[in-house]
Amino acid sequence: xxxxxxxxxxxxxxxxxxxxxxxxxxxxxxxxxxxxxxxxxxxxxxxxxxxxxxxxxxxxxxxxxxxxxxxxxxxxxxxxxxxxxxxxxxxxxxxxxxxxxxxxxxxxxxxxxxxxxxxxxxxxxxxxxxxxxxxxxxxxxxxxxxxxxxxxxxxxxxxxxxxxxxxxxxxxxxxxxxxxxxxxxxxxxxxxxxxxxxxxxxxxxxxxxxxxxxxxxxxxxxxxxxxxxxxxxxxxxxxxxxxxxxxxx
Amino acid sequence: xxxxxxxxxxxxxxxxxxxxxxxxxxxxxxxxxxxxxxxxxxxxxxxxxxxxxxxxxxxxxxxxxxxxxxxxxxxxxxxxxxxxxxxxxxxxxxxxxxxxxxxxxxxxxxxxxxxxxxxxxxxxxxxxxxxxxxxxxxxxxxxxxxxxxxxxxxxxxxxxxxxxxxxxxxxxxxxxxxxxxxxxxxxxxxxxxxxxxxxxxxxxxxxxxxxxxxxxxxxxxxxxxxxxxxxxxxxxxxxxxxxxxxxxxxxxxxxxxxxxxxxxxxxxxxxxxxxxxxxxxxxxxxxxxxxxxxxxxxxxxxxxxxxxxxxxxxxxxxxxxxxxxxxxxxxxxxxxxxxxxxxxxxxxxxxxxxxxxxxxxxxxxxxxxxxxxxxxxxxxxxxxxxxxxxxxxxxxxxxxxxxxxxxxxxxxxxxxxxxxxxxxxxxxxxxxxxxxxxxxxxxxxxxxxxxxxxxxxxxxxxxxxxxxxxxxxxxxxxxxxxx
Numbered sequence: 001x002x003x004x005x006x007x008x009x010x011x012x013x014x015x016x017x018x019x020x021x022x023x024x025x026x027x028x029x030x031x032x033x034x035x036x037x038x039x040x041x042x043x044x045x046x047x048x049x050x051x052x053x054x055x056x057x058x059x060x061x062x063x064x065x066x067x068x069x070x071x072x073x074x075x076x077x078x079x080x081x082x083x084x085x086x087x088x089x090x091x092x093x094x095x096x097x098x099x100x101x102x103x104x105x106x107x108x109x110x111x112x113x114x115x116x117x118x119x120x121x122x123x124x125x126x127x128x129x130x131x132x133x134x135x136x137x138x139x140x141x142x143x144x145x146x147x148x149x150x151x152x153x154x155x156x157x158x159x160x161x162x163x164x165x166x167x168x169x170x171x172x173x174x175x176x177x178x179x180x181x182x183x184x185x186x187x188x189x190x191x192x193x194x195x196x197x198x199x200x201x202x203x204x205x206x207x208x209x210x211x212x213x214x215x216x217x218x219x220x221x222x223x224x225x226x227x228x229x230x231x232x233x234x235x236x237x238x239x240x241x242x243x244x245x246x247x248x249x
Numbered sequence: 250x251x252x253x254x255x256x257x258x259x260x261x262x263x264x265x266x267x268x269x270x271x272x273x274x275x276x277x278x279x280x281x282x283x284x285x286x287x288x289x290x291x292x293x294x295x296x297x298x299x300x301x302x303x304x305x306x307x308x309x310x311x312x313x314x315x316x317x318x319x320x321x322x323x324x325x326x327x328x329x330x331x332x333x334x335x336x337x338x339x340x341x342x343x344x345x346x347x348x349x350x351x352x353x354x355x356x357x358x359x360x361x362x363x364x365x366x367x368x369x370x371x372x373x374x375x376x377x378x379x380x381x382x383x384x385x386x387x388x389x390x391x392x393x394x395x396x397x398x399x400x401x402x403x404x405x406x407x408x409x410x411x412x413x414x415x416x417x418x419x420x421x422x423x424x425x426x427x428x429x430x431x432x433x434x435x436x437x438x439x440x441x442x443x444x445x446x447x448x449x450x451x452x453x454x455x456x457x458x459x460x461x462x463x464x465x466x467x468x469x470x471x472x473x474x475x476x477x478x479x480x481x482x483x484x485x486x487x488x489x490x491x492x493x494x495x496x497x498x499x500x501x502x503x504x505x506x507x508x509x510x511x512x513x514x515x516x517x518x519x520x521x522x523x524x525x526x527x528x529x530x531x532x533x534x535x536x537x538x539x540x541x542x543x544x545x546x547x548x549x550x551x552x553x554x555x556x557x558x559x560x561x562x563x564x565x566x567x568x569x570x571x572x573x574x575x576x577x578x579x580x581x582x583x584x585x586x587x588x589x590x591x592x593x594x595x596x597x598x599x600x601x602x603x604x605x606x607x608x609x610x611x612x613x614x615x616x617x618x619x620x621x622x623x624x625x626x627x628x629x630x631x632x633x634x635x636x637x638x639x640x641x642x643x644x645x646x647x648x649x650x651x652x653x654x655x656x657x658x659x660x661x662x663x664x665x666x667x668x669x670x671x672x673x674x675x676x677x678x679x680x681x682x683x684x685x686x687x688x689x690x691x692x693x694x695x696x697x698x699x700x701x702x703x704x705x706x707x708x709x710x711x712x713x714x715x716x717x718x719x720x721x722x723x724x725x726x727x728x729x730x731x732x
Contacts, residue, residue: 053685056677077684087685093678097700103683106696110687143700144682164686 005031005068005084005167005197012063013224014051021047023224024063029168032196036210036235037203039221040243045203046090048221049170053087054080067168082111086166088157090173090203094145100156101126101140104163111164126163133159134185150177158186162193170201175209187212207239220246286347286389286471293341296320299443302346306412306446309419312426319432319442326436332622333560333589338534343475343506345444347389353413355396364388371497373466381493382461383408387478388468390446401459407452408463411479414450421452425481429512429540429568437508437536441477448478448509453488453519462491462524462710469498472532475506482512484519484547491710494525497557504532504559511539515547517571522550524713528720529558531588536562545571545600551578552709554717555592556724557585564622566595569603569634577606579705581717583724584617584649593623593654594638598631598664609640610705612698613649614724621653621670629660636666643701644674645694673701695725 007029014022021044029035039045051058052065054077065072067083075083095103105122108115117125127137133155145153154174161169171190175183190213194200202215210232218235220228220243228234228246237245288305290298299320303313328335350361357365357374368374368386377384383397385408392410401408407418415422432442449465469476484490498505507529515521521541529535535558541549551565567576578594596605611619621640642651653670675697683693698721699706706714 053681055681055685076690077681078687078689081685081687089682093676093682095679095682095697095700097703098683098696099700099703103686103688103696106688106692107683107686110689110692143703160686 005199006066007085007168007199008064008066009052010064010066012048012051012065013061014047015059015061016047016057020061021224022051025221025224025226027201027219027226029199029201031167031199033217034194034200034202034213034215035217035219036215037201037219037221038205038235038238039227043221044224045221046172047224049087049090049172049203052080052170053077053085078110081164081166084167086161086164086169088154088161088169088171088174090176092145092153092157094143094148096143096146098144099140100142100144103144104160107160107164126159129159129162129189132162132185132189134182135159151179151182154178155182155186158189162189167197168199168201170203172203173205174202175204175206183209183212207235210235222246287350288348289344290346292344292473294320294343294345294444298345302444302446305346305348308415311423312415315427315432316443316445319439322433323436323439323443326439328436332562332591333620335534335560337504337559338506339473339504342473342503344473345475345477346446347471347474348391349388349393353392353410354394357394360386360394364393367468367470368394368466371466371468371495376464380461381464382459383463385410385449385465386468387447387465389470389474390476392447392449397463398461401457404457405454406457406459407450409450411448411450411481412446418450418452422450422481425483425512425514426479427510427512429514429542430510430538434538438510438538441479441508441510441538444475445477445479445510447476448480449482449492450480451482451490451492453484453490455485456487457485458489459491462493464493464495467494467496469496469505469507469529469533472503473505475508477507478509480509480511481514482521482523483514484516484521486516487518488516489520491522491524493713494523494527495716496525496527496529498530498533504534505530507533507535507537507558509537509539511537511565513539513541513549515541515543515549515574517545517547519544520548520550522552523565524552524710526554526556526713526716526720527558527561528556529561531557531559531585533558534560539563539565541565541567541576543567543569543571543574543576546573547571548574549576551576551580551594552713553578553580553592554713554720555580555582555590556720558588558590560589560591562591564593564595564624566597566624567605569596569598569605569631570600572600573602574600575604578608579708580607580609581702581705582609582611582619583721584611584613584619585724586615586617589618589620591620591622593621595624596626596636597624598627598634598636598661601630601632601634603631603634605636607636607638608705609638610643610702611640611651612643612645612701612721613651614645616646616648616650618650618652620651621655623655624658625655625666626658627661627664627666631661632663634661634664636664637669638667639669641670641701642672643698644672645698691725695722698725
């Protein structure tokens with residue numbers, strides 16, 4: 001039996017450009033669990049993802065983020081990545097001239113220094129997963145996200161996840177911009193990757209991804225606070241009724 | 250297709266590893282050695298010093314006369330004030346000629362131990378074995394080593410330091426010496442004319458195509474010295490050649506001066522490529538004058554990487570003298586903290602159907618200043634000539650700066666020319682994205698910088714790309730905080 005994977009977010013508050021976005025957020029995610037994070041636009045969902053990975057534009061004003069007992073607040077993004085945290089960005093940025101192959105290999109070496117995979121074996125691994133997420137091999141020599149469509153960017157986020165093998169994964173609206181077939185491919189990759197040492201926090205507005213990747217826990221973020229928690233029934237009710245009934249509480 | 254990509258990447262990775270292994274672990278080229286020159290003219294410059302240099306070299310009279318004339322011109326010309334501040338050049342405290350020793354040999358075994366050690370740390374003998382058709386090594390003012398593979402020697406190729414060439418091929422040298430760059434050209438060219446020492450002479454006979462590059466490596470070692478090499482490359486009719494220069498110096502406090510002349514003659518239907526990687530220490534004023542004369546249907550390619558130095562003023566120029574002559578400049582400048590890179594290119598179209606292409610990329614770090622300064626001249630009668638200039642700047646920090654001063658003189662109505670310029674700043678989003686995948690800040694920023702250079706790197710020789718790659722990564726990792 002391996003070590004338990006556990007992310008504990010306690011009383012987390014954060015602001016962007018002086019504006020308080022998260023207030024006292026509490027959330028625990030353990031290996032083998034799938035969580036959905038829902039909430040109206042502007043509730044702070046993407047902020048939570050960015051705060052977790054240590055984006056420098058987001059300032060933590062209180063609380064803690066512990067991954068397997070290690071405090072991540074105050075740590076650099078790369079240290080958090082090494083601890084096993086991963087964010088699939090909602091709008092991944094294009095980086096002209098930075099070749100996917102070189103970038104991914106550097107990232108992989110940093111995150112798994114103990115694994116001595118030859119360049120060829122590494123590329124074979126990447127190639128096989130490129131196919132699985134529906135991208136052809138030519139993407140390997142393209143610049144990261146540069147000239148990619150919205151859907152291609154999302155596929156690449158999942159590809160990176162599979163190659164880099166993080167433990168706690170935040171998927172920020174991974175379903176937006178994907179057609180039904182692409183969503184199917186991506187979901188299969190996610191489910192194949194999922195095990196009792198990994199956990200997902202799926203940020204979404206829609207049922208269509210939650211139908212494929214069934215969450216045991218659903219959290220609703222409103223005005224920077226967790227306003228409601230429940231199971232998949234909660235997600236269904238939101239799909240049918242919106243958020244007003246929670247606001248009314 | 251991918252397999253090819255993979256193996257190329259793998260090859261680059263292996264080469265990078267091997268480069269790492271053969272260079273000193275400590276801080277690469279910044280090591281100093283305690284070698285003292287065997288002879289020096291001491292500090293300062295006057296007629297006596299120039300005569301002394303000429304005496305030591307036991308030169309023909311015509312050369313001595315050029316030196317003395319050049320000294321007069323140097324003394325008469327004011328220090329240029331239209332560019333970066335040059336007031337830090339301490340003319341009186343520079344020693345203008347420093348002879349490392351007596352030997353100039355074609356066997357590394359005969360090079361004095363300490364100097365040999367220096368070049369070994371820089372990986373020169375190993376490079377020579379692997380990639381080069383010939384090699385010259387200069388230490389302070391004189392060449393200490395030269396070699397040329399027999400196959401090229403047999404075809405009449407001449408490659409040696411200029412001093413030796415004057416002794417062995419006086420007529421050939423005289424034909425080209427200071428023709429493209431006359432001693433009247435500018436103050437620094439005049440200075441070079443007066444005190445020049447070392448540099449290379451490369452002559453490629455008609456129709457000879459040298460398929461491996463030839464390299465000269467310049468090393469400055471002692472502080473407060475000047476290095477004034479004069480290099481001449483002649484690609485005779487229908488020949489082709491690739492000549493590479495590398496330069497380094499250790500880190501000093503006292504300012505030093507490097508003022509070279511490079512003259513390249515691309516004759517009819519010939520092709521010459523000149524690649525240089527300059528990585529001087531941050532106390533060096535680097536003021537070379539580089540020029541190519543390109544005759545009918547000749548092709549000249551300048552590839553330059555300018556790192557280090559305190560101030561660099563460098564504008565390799567191409568004089569397109571014959572119909573259908575062409576020139577391209579690819580230049581990468583890195584302006585580190587406290588440094589000024591005033592670099593660019595000149596293209597002068599004198600003949601019909603000539604083309605020039607200039608791509609300049611600069612990176613400014615902290616308060617580093619990168620300036621593009623260029624001249625494009627298309628004379629009347631240079632019908633249907635074409636030119637394209639592209640300059641891109643990347644600023645790493647808020648206080649980093651970049652300026653562009655293109656200057657166009659177009660006198661021919663049928664000529665076409667275009668300019669493109671861009672300035673970008675390294676972004677938090679890009680950095681954070683890469684870091685969130687486990688890359689350190691250094692790795693992320695050097696990857697973004699190299700990405701910015703990618704389109705140039707694709708067009709340049711692989712060994713050069715690797716060296717630039719390595720140097721930029723080192724420069725970025727010294728930076729610490731970025732953004």
